[in-house]
Amino acid sequence: MNIDEYRIMRDIEDDFWWYVGFRRIFAAFIERYCAEQVAGRVLDAGCGTGAFLEFLADRYRPEVLVGADFSPEALSFCGERGFNGLVQCSVVELPFDDDSFDLVTSFDVLCHKSIRDDVVPMREFARVLRPGGRLLLNLPAFMFLYSEHDRAVHTARRYTRKELECKLLSAGLEPLVVTYTNLFLFPPTAAVKVVRNLLGSSGDHRSDLVPVPAALNRALAWLLGLESHLVGRVTLPFGTSATALARRI
Template structure:
C-alpha cells in the first residue's frame, strides 16, 4: 500500500461507510459460526484493529492480529490490542494447528504468491477450523485504486474458489458483496479506460485511490444501503458485487 494512502486509510477506517459496512457483515458471518468466546481467532491484515476491538467487546477473548505495516500495528497496540504484531501473511510465525478461525479481509490480493499464503493459512488452522476471506471482485473493475493498494489481482467467485480448493480448503459458502454499486462502478471504470487511456501510466504516482472522507449524510446513506444489503445477503447470495467472499474450512480428516 502506498504510504500516503495508508495514512489516509487509518484516519478513515473506523467510520468510513465501506469499512464499517464490511465489518458488520464479517462479524455477522463470525456469529453464524457459533464459536465459543474462547475460540482462538487470527485476523490477518488487522490494520489498526477496529474489527478486533468489536469482537473483544462482544466477548471474544482469544484474539490475535497481524499486519505487514508497522504503523498499523503501532496503532492497534495504542488502542489496547497487545496481541498484535508485524508479520508477513505468507510466512506466519505460528505453530501448526493453532487457530479455530482466520479472518482475512482484502489481504490475499496483496500477496504475489497466493498459493504460499493459502498453504500457510491452512497450516495454522486446526482441523475443522474456518477461514473467512474477502477479496476485491472482477478484473474488469481494475483501477487506480488497485494500483495505489499494490494489488496483484482481482477475483471472480470461480477463481477464488479454485484457489481455495487447490490449497485443500473446503468451501461452505461463497458470494459477492456490495452488489448495488457494481453497475455504477463498472460504468465509471469503463468510461475511465475509454476517455483517459493516456493517464494509465500516471495512476501509479497518484495516491488518492477511491478512499475519501464523505459528508456525514452521504456516508450514513451509503452505510445504510450496505446494511440493508447485508441483511439480504444473510439469506441469499449475490451474482455480482464489488467484493467476493468465501467461508472455507480445513477438513477435520486428511483426504483419502
C-alpha cells in the same frame, strides 16, 4: 501500501461507509457460521490499522485475539488502539504452530502485489487452523474493475467467485459460502471505474478512501449493510468484492 494510505485508513475506517457496511456483512457471516469459533482463538491476518480487531474484541470477546501484519506502520496504529497481541509477519509464512486458531479472518490482503502465489497464504491459513476451523476471506472482484485505487493500495489482482473457490480447495479448505458482495453499489461503481480506465491512468495513484458528506456516508453504509440479511441465503451474481467462508478440511 505507503504510510500515507495507512494514515488515511486509520483516520476514517471507524466511520467510513465501506468499512461500516462490510463489518455488518462480516458479522452476519461470523454469527451464522462461526459463533463457536469466534469465542475461541482468532487471528486477523493482515489486520491493517486495527478497526476490525477492535470490532472483534468489543463484539465477541474471543479467548485469544491476534493481529498480524507485515507493516510496522500498520501495527503501530493498531497499538494506538491499545492492542498488545500484535505480530509482524507475512501471511506467506505465519509464525504460529499448526492447529493454533479456531477462526482466521483476512480482508483484502492476498491480492497484494507482494504476494506472488496467493494459494501459499491460503495453505498457511489452513495449517494454523484447527480441524473444523473457519476462514473468513474478502478480496476485490473482477479485473475489469482494476483502478487507480488498486494501484494506490498495491493491489495486483482481483477475483472471480469460481477462481476463489478453486484456490481455496487447492489449499485444503472447504468452501462453505463464496459470494460476491457490494451488489447494490456495483452498477455505479463499475460504470465509473470502466470510464476512468477507458480514459487512461492519470499517473496520480490515489485511493478511493475520501470522506463523503455525513448523510451520504450513512446512506451508503446502510445500503451496503443490507446485504448482511442475504448471507447464507442468496449467492449474489456480481459485486465489487468476493467474500468466502471456508472450513479446514
